[in-house]
Amino acid sequence: MQTMHPTLLIGPGDWDPQQMPREDYDARLAALWRDHDNASGAIVYGDSRDHAALAYLTHFTPKLEAAMALIPRRGEPQILIGGGINMLPAAKPLTFVSALAPLRNAAKSAADWARGLEAGTGLVMIGGEAMPHGLRSALECALGTNIHIESGDAALQARMRKKSPREIRTLRKACAILDAATTELRHAALGGDCATDCIIKAERAALQRGAQDVRSLFSVDGGRTLRPFDVPMAQRQDPLQVYLAVRHNGYWAEGFVRASTTEDALERKAKAILHDMLAEVKPGLSCRRLQEIAYASCGTLHPLADGMFGSSIGLSLDEPPLLKRDSEAMLEQDAAYSLRGGLIDKGGTGAIVSSMIAVTAQGAAVLWPIDPIDE
Amino acid sequence: MSMTFAQRLAAIRARLHATPLDCVVALHDGAHFIEKPDPVMVLTGFKALGTVAAVLDRAGAVTLVVTPSWDSERAREACPSIKIVPADDVIAGLKSAIGSGTERFAIGVAGLTALPHGIARRLTDLVSQGHDAEAIVFEPAQCKTDTELAHAREATRIAELGYKHLLEVARPGMTEDELAMELRWHSKSLGAEDNFVLLCAGPHNKAVAPSNGRRMQAGDIIVCEITPSYRGQLAQICRTIVLGEAAPVLRKKYQLIISSMNAGFAAAVPGATMAGVCQAMNAVLEAEGYGEFCHPPHIRRHGHGLGFGATGPGDVALDNATALEPDMLFMIHPNQYLPETGYLLCGEPAVLTPQGARALTREQAALAEIAL
Numbered sequence: 001m002q003t004m005h006p007t008l009l010i011g012p013g014d015w016d017p018q019q020m021p022r023e024d025y026d027a028r029l030a031a032l033w034r035d036h037d038n039a040s041g042a043i044v045y046g047d048s049r050d051h052a053a054l055a056y057l058t059h060f061t062p063k064l065e066a067a068m069a070l071i072p073r074r075g076e077p078q079i080l081i082g083g084g085i086n087m088l089p090a091a092k093p094l095t096f097v098s099a100l101a102p103l104r105n106a107a108k109s110a111a112d113w114a115r116g117l118e119a120g121t122g123l124v125m126i127g128g129e130a131m132p133h134g135l136r137s138a139l140e141c142a143l144g145t146n147i148h149i150e151s152g153d154a155a156l157q158a159r160m161r162k163k164s165p166r167e168i169r170t171l172r173k174a175c176a177i178l179d180a181a182t183t184e185l186r187h188a189a190l191g192g193d194c195a196t197d198c199i200i201k202a203e204r205a206a207l208q209r210g211a212q213d214v215r216s217l218f219s220v221d222g223g224r225t226l227r228p229f230d231v232p233m234a235q236r237q238d239p240l241q242v243y244l245a246v247r248h249n250g251y252w253a254e255g256f257v258r259a260s261t262t263e264d265a266l267e268r269k270a271k272a273i274l275h276d277m278l279a280e281v282k283p284g285l286s287c288r289r290l291q292e293i294a295y296a297s298c299g300t301l302h303p304l305a306d307g308m309f310g311s312s313i314g315l316s317l318d319e320p321p322l323l324k325r326d327s328e329a330m331l332e333q334d335a336a337y338s339l340r341g342g343l344i345d346k347g348g349t350g351a352i353v354s355s356m357i358a359v360t361a362q363g364a365a366v367l368w369p370i371d372p373i374d375e
Numbered sequence: 376m377s378m379t380f381a382q383r384l385a386a387i388r389a390r391l392h393a394t395p396l397d398c399v400v401a402l403h404d405g406a407h408f409i410e411k412p413d414p415v416m417v418l419t420g421f422k423a424l425g426t427v428a429a430v431l432d433r434a435g436a437v438t439l440v441v442t443p444s445w446d447s448e449r450a451r452e453a454c455p456s457i458k459i460v461p462a463d464d465v466i467a468g469l470k471s472a473i474g475s476g477t478e479r480f481a482i483g484v485a486g487l488t489a490l491p492h493g494i495a496r497r498l499t500d501l502v503s504q505g506h507d508a509e510a511i512v513f514e515p516a517q518c519k520t521d522t523e524l525a526h527a528r529e530a531t532r533i534a535e536l537g538y539k540h541l542l543e544v545a546r547p548g549m550t551e552d553e554l555a556m557e558l559r560w561h562s563k564s565l566g567a568e569d570n571f572v573l574l575c576a577g578p579h580n581k582a583v584a585p586s587n588g589r590r591m592q593a594g595d596i597i598v599c600e601i602t603p604s605y606r607g608q609l610a611q612i613c614r615t616i617v618l619g620e621a622a623p624v625l626r627k628k629y630q631l632i633i634s635s636m637n638a639g640f641a642a643a644v645p646g647a648t649m650a651g652v653c654q655a656m657n658a659v660l661e662a663e664g665y666g667e668f669c670h671p672p673h674i675r676r677h678g679h680g681l682g683f684g685a686t687g688p689g690d691v692a693l694d695n696a697t698a699l700e701p702d703m704l705f706m707i708h709p710n711q712y713l714p715e716t717g718y719l720l721c722g723e724p725a726v727l728t729p730q731g732a733r734a735l736t737r738e739q740a741a742l743a744e745i746a747l
Contacts, residue, residue: 007571010555014588049406063585085672090584129493136492225448231566
């Protein structure tokens with residue numbers, strides 16, 4: 001889900017080798033080179049919004065300004081970091097890469113580095129589409145036309161989709177934080193708090209449990225639409241429909257939750273859709289089948305769950321592929337997904353529920369909610 | 376009287392009329408950043424979740440293309456007089472907003488270079504003859520509207536309350552990350568939808584940098600920029616706090632940078648330039664022998680404009696010739712590295728009045744000590 005982007009990423013992002021050992025990154029880099037036989041180096045761009053690939057390969061999360069990793073096939077990588085030279089010490093704990101330098105003159109720096117690589121080979125560009133247009137134009141100009149550049153995004157995304165047991169454990173920790181936050185949210189809502197107070201309490205619960213980041217959306221119209229926090233609102237919402245996402249050690253967990261003081265028939269029906277989806281989860285399940293399940297429900301699908309049934313999730317909230325209507329994407333074994341179901345009634349009230357799963361050979365291993373979905 | 380949003384839009388339209396352009400297309404990718412101006416917010420007042428585009432035509436009509444489409448209802452609420460085009464692809468939405476035959480139009484574009492390349496490339500395919508329209512949008516927005524100034528005052532109020540909270544909760548053993556997150560959460564509970572909390576600590580800071588997992592210790596100097604956003608308008612305060620008792624040299628040097636800031640406020644009058652304000656601040660430091668520390672790599676500016684919309688009048692820097700006008704809003708912060716103490720922060724948000732710069736804060740920066 002798209003959420004309001006904060007102007008500065010605040011939260012624990014230091015590299016902890018106990019949590020993510022260097023060997024894991026070495027294995028990821030080895031896979032990168034296997035995917036690109038003829039490349040002698042990779043340029044990996046990331047900024048505070050789009051940095052999943054950069055974090056996957058270096059653990060580095062650009063909290064303030066953008067960063068660019070220059071990774072040779074042989075030798076040590078370096079990361080160019082936004083801000084002046086005095087910002088580098090604060091960036092050191094965020095990555096295992098020891099060579100850090102300012103990003104200023106990034107295009108020239110990258111081009112000089114590329115010219116020092118093995119002659120006659122090419123470069124892999126990752127995150128190039130997210131690069132600011134001005135920087136990308138300057139980079140292309142500086143690299144010239146003699147260096148062959150291939151995009152490494154699709155191949156890396158395929159690698160990133162398959163989660164290692166360690167990544168699944170990290171996702172489970174993120175889900176546990178999400179669970180604590182949603183429990184707090186429900187408690188506040190059922191206790192009569194207004195919507196924004198519920199959000200604030202839920203976010204605090206997540207932060208106190210070590211969340212790296214928390215994002216939220218909520219509804220003020222019975223679940224018909226969602227919005228980001230703007231200013232505090234005194235009005236209570238019953239039912240309260242919320243979307244919460246929390247990040248832990250780089251990995252995201254997300255969930256749609258509802259809190260209602262009365263019998264919530266719409267939520268029950270939405271849960272039934274989700275239940276039916278989860279029951280069929282297996283490697284190879286197609287988006288077309290997810291669509292059939294959703295459309296088989298008796299009701300009008302919620303706009304946020306009509307044609308969009310979820311996505312892969314990990315180092316970004318919307319990891320490709322998005323599970324969209326008519327997409328050719330299929331669920332993959334060892335991948336983690338967020339799946340959602342939602343309905344809207346004739347009066348305009350909406351309900352969306354979701355679940356996070358890891359796909360195993362046997363089906364869905366539910367990561368969140370911690371308690372099973374009840375119909 | 377400050378200008379209204381409608382008056383500013385009329386001024387932008389007048390700029391458009393002074394050109395042969397048929398319309399201005401402004402874009403922003405929703406990645407809000409303190410230093411990245413948002414031309415769509417200037418034209419519409421809307422702070423977006425996703426990539427958005429605004430089209431201003433010569434008649435003065437504005438169309439707002441909103442992604443993701445499910446966020447369009449919020450846009451309608453925020454911009455009731457503007458035509459909203461919901462879209463899940465901003466370029467497809469823009470095509471729909473402009474209509475076919477874009478090659479026949481002379482189109483000005485604002486926000487292109489900051490766009491992600493993947494979107495910018497498609498935009499330049501659509502608007503192959505685009506003209507730079509940054510000045511058309513941003514120059515009339517160098518002065519804030521009445522609403523923006525009101526929001527800046529509220530953001531400042533929240534910043535000062537946040538600072539008080541910091542003084543209550545900051546303790547040795549806490550990590551920088553924990554303190555920064557606590558401050559952001561606290562300001563949200565007071566009504567700020569975002570907060571650029573740039574905070575770090577150490578016995579001798581080389582700069583103010585994003586927080587990390589370092590645990591603060593007794594004797595550390597905490598430097599922080601607390602920058603809440605209230606309804607999309609940022610305001611900032613810059614403060615320095617000692618965990619424990621401040622050394623005499625630190626107290627003395629802090630007074631020096633306060634003097635530098637005061638010199639900046641005194642120099643900031645209508646007609647003065649931002650460079651002139653910077654020179655006045657530097658002069659105080661140079662007189663004490665710190666001239667070399669008034670330049671990179673130690674610092675690059677003594678203040679800056681405050682977005683998220685327009686970031687004019689720009690930096691308080693020697694290379695900024697922008698002349699000051701009433702209702703300009705900007706930071707005056709010496710934020711200075713001194714070899715005896717490390718990096719120190721003091722700064723206030725200033726609004727320019729006909730009589731000169733006035734701080735929006737109730738209390739001016741002073742070196743704080745947290746008793747342990």
